[in-house]
Structure formats: structure tokens, C-alpha cells
Amino acid sequence: MTREELKAAAVAMLDRAYVPYSHFPVGAALECSDGTVFTGCNIENASYTPTICAERTAVSKAVSEGHRDFVRIVIAGRSEDFCVPCGVCRQVLREFAPDLEIICLNGAGEERVFTLPELLPHSFGPEYLL
Numbered sequence: 001m002t003r004e005e006l007k008a009a010a011v012a013m014l015d016r017a018y019v020p021y022s023h024f025p026v027g028a029a030l031e032c033s034d035g036t037v038f039t040g041c042n043i044e045n046a047s048y049t050p051t052i053c054a055e056r057t058a059v060s061k062a063v064s065e066g067h068r069d070f071v072r073i074v075i076a077g078r079s080e081d082f083c084v085p086c087g088v089c090r091q092v093l094r095e096f097a098p099d100l101e102i103i104c105l106n107g108a109g110e111e112r113v114f115t116l117p118e119l120l121p122h123s124f125g126p127e128y129l130l
């Protein structure tokens, strides 16, 4: 999948987002080193706390299908601001891909690119426990 196709896959997931409370849809497309792509959207809940972000939906789909080797993720939102990953998602992505490329899109389709170490410096990961 090309970079533009990966971005389009994340944007397409905005329509799948279940966001009756925040009205803030997020779409994600997570690419693995073998080219496999897992998409995700945010899924909210009336009890609020069980809400899962788009990025973690994509990671859950990937890991449960046997994929852990992630190379980049596109995160799409509809607001003026670039949709950056929340702190919890940064930590979850860190578990599997400490050097992940993170492409954040705003509603106009403009992008800002980060690396995970930029967004989560001095991070805690699995190697601390080995």
C-alpha cells in the first residue's frame, strides 16, 4: 500500500467511528513490516471508561491476528488540529514499535509526521522487565 493509500484507509475509517458522546471521530491505519494493514476507529461507550481509541482498535486487531511488527501508522481526524495519539495509545504503540513513524492528519488532509520517541521520550518498555 502506498503512503497515500494508507492515509486514505485511515480517513475511510472516520465513517466507522462510534462517537455518540464526543462527536470526535478518529480513524487509524497501521502498517506492518510485511505490508499488511490493520485499520481501526474509536468506539465509545455509555459508561465512558470502556471507550477505545482508533489506534488501539487497530493494534488489537493486528496483535490478535498474529502481527506485531509495525512500521507506521496514520491517524486521521476531522478537526483543524492534527490528530495526535493520546498518552495511552503512545504507550501501547511503544510496546511493539519503539521507532514507529506516526503520520497525523487534520480534517483538511494535511499531515504532520512524528516518530514515537518524539512523542514519548524516555519511555518505559518491555526491555525493562527482561
Ligand code: THU
Residues within 6 Å of the ligand: 019, 022, 024, 025, 026, 041, 042, 043, 044, 051, 052, 053, 054, 055, 084, 085, 086, 089
Ligand atoms: N481518540 C482516539 O481515538 N485516539 C486518540 O489518540 C485521541 C482520542 C478518541 C477517543 C474518544 O472517542 C474521542 O477521541 C475523544 O477523546
